[in-house]
Amino acid sequence: MKSFVSYLYKNQDLFYKVFLFLLTTFLIVYLFPKGGKFQYEIPKGKPWQYENLYAPFDFAILKSPEEIAAEKERINQEHIPYYEYKDQVAAEVTADLEERFSETFPDTLTPNQLNQLETFVDQTVEDIYEYGLIQEIVPRDPDQLVFLKKGNVASEIPYERIIKQNELRDFLNKEIDESQLQLFREELVGLFFDTLRPNVSFNEKLTQDELQSRYDQISYTRGNIERGTIIVAKGEVVEGNKLQVLNSLKAEYESQVWSQANYNWMILGYSLLVFLALLMLMLFIKKYRFDIFQNNIKVTFIFFNLLLMVLLTVLVIKFNVKYVYVVPLCILPLTIKGFFDSRLGLFTHVITVLLLGFIVPDSYEYMFLQIIAGIVTILTVSELYKRANLFITVGQITLVYIVSYFAFTVIQEGSIYEVEPETFLMFLFGGVATLFVQPLIYAYEKVFGLISDMSLLELSDTNSKLLKELSDKAPGTFHHSLNVANLAEAAANEIGANSMLARVGALYHDIGKMKNPTYFTENQTTSVNSHDELSPKESAEIIIEHVINGIEIAKKRNLPDRVIDFIRTHHGTTTVYYFFKKEKEINQHADPDDFRYPGPTPFSKETAILMMCDSVEAASKSIKEPTSRLIDDFVEKIINKQMEEGQFLNSNITFMEIQLVKKVLKRKLKNIYHLRIEYPE
Known part of the structure; x- marks a missing residue:
């Protein structure tokens, strides 16, 4: 029993994904409408557009849902x-x-x-x-x-x-x-x-x-219609009793087409197809986006969005199938791309459209329009945080819908006179609804703890209140953070990491120094050193405390958790080496743990990049007469020491990527320390 519990605990992530997968499959199949489709659309309150309709068989007139509900309410x-x-x-x-x-x-x-x-x-x-x-x-x-x-x-x-x-x-x-x-x-x-x-x-x-016994005694019918009796004539308004008779015929037709055995087989077919479609999505995430696959919150987010689009579409179909194109399905690829990347956004969109193809009328036309619109969304949208780009993308999506629908109608009808102008209005409403993606992304950030480029752009503004406060209280630290941000952004671009996230993390990683700015050399403007009156251990405690102070400030100012991660990890579990060496001069048995940062170590490419850039930039100030060889050795020495201490073991950064980061840092530092020729006076 103990080993089984241990097995469950070790594989809880996998069990959660299996549960999420099966639950999503069940909910989608549950949401799908089931049964045969009546060959006529019943236009409630409008004239009957088809030829005269005669009863094809004997059937009973069903009571309206309101009548049944009233009887049940009385029983209740x-x-x-x-x-x-x-x-x-x-x-x-x-x-x-x-x-x-x-x-x-x-x-x-x-x-x-x-x-x-x-x-x-x-x-x-x-x-x-x-x-x-x-x-x-x-x-x-x-x-x-x-x-x-x-x-x-x-x-x-x-x-x-x-x-x-x-x-x-x-x-x-x-x-x-x-x-x-x-x-x-x-x-x-x-x-x-x-x-x-x-x-x-x-x-x-x-x-x-x-x-239930009393419910079973309710009569759900009132009267009968004999075969051959005219139900509704062409041009007759469908309302009142006519509407109820038509609904009764539709229900009888569907019940005759779908017996219980047929229904069970249909459920099995739906389940298999939905299972296969979702399985393809899960396998895609596992094979090509393994970092997302390992994060249950991100996988839940993707499946939640897919399920949300299915739910919205089903609700609209149940309300009125004519409004199916009002559903802003392109919000799905926009959202997935905003938080992750284009390829995953498009793949998720295609899987969702394939699922919806089971339940919409004119499924081929619907799927063609939605897939083309999704492709246009992915190809055209860039820098979603710019409002103009979003409006342009929505305009292009709407145009693609209109052109595609026009082409299909001309092909099917052979004339432009059969084009329904109100359908164009539906496309327009759907495009306007797509603009809702920005507040939706903001809500997702709060609920799922994710962060989008829009929020990162806002945080990267150096005129923000927190960064201006850092600039006022600790100008040296602010300048250091700017330099580290530039280095981290360049390094992240080089290895394909999230450069915007790395830059924002670098800008805020040292905000804890605002509490005691003069205890950090970059903020000391006089020859007086605040550490001269303290013991090495006390000095180390103050230095280490800037990480804790930074986390407290960040939480108080409501910075996202992913940004706080940079504050927590930018020193990992390294030691305050300078004061440790000073303590060893006094006490040979000094405990290095007294001078060690609390950690944790970096656990992503971006946080690993920040640790490297922060250490290199800070230590580079000690170079007196920089040369190309000296800078190369300097960068190699600092980063190799971090690797030897195991600081990057929990981050998914490879040795090759670390080498690329080194190369960027060497190049950038050489540009910073480039010596110009001395101009004559």
């Missing part, structure tokens, strides 16, 4: 629920009270007091369990009648006679006051609360069986 109002009374619980509680009574009340009390208390307890228990105690789940009207079933006998009583658990304290206090036992209130209440247990529960099965 008249129906009396059943509650189960358990005698055994009451007997057990009485026995427990007798045992605990002597433990609760000491022998020092007078016989009269003990007798009075014992009588009170017995009478109170009898009163409580006369009709029972219930842990109320479904609140009911106190005057409502219910059946209380004791054994095989059910008695009809007002619901208020059953004591609710949340009313127990008030009931006990009232009884204690009436019995003049206020002196023992705390002991009595504690005794009852430790001992009493609910013994009445709602008998849902019996209640539902009784309710």
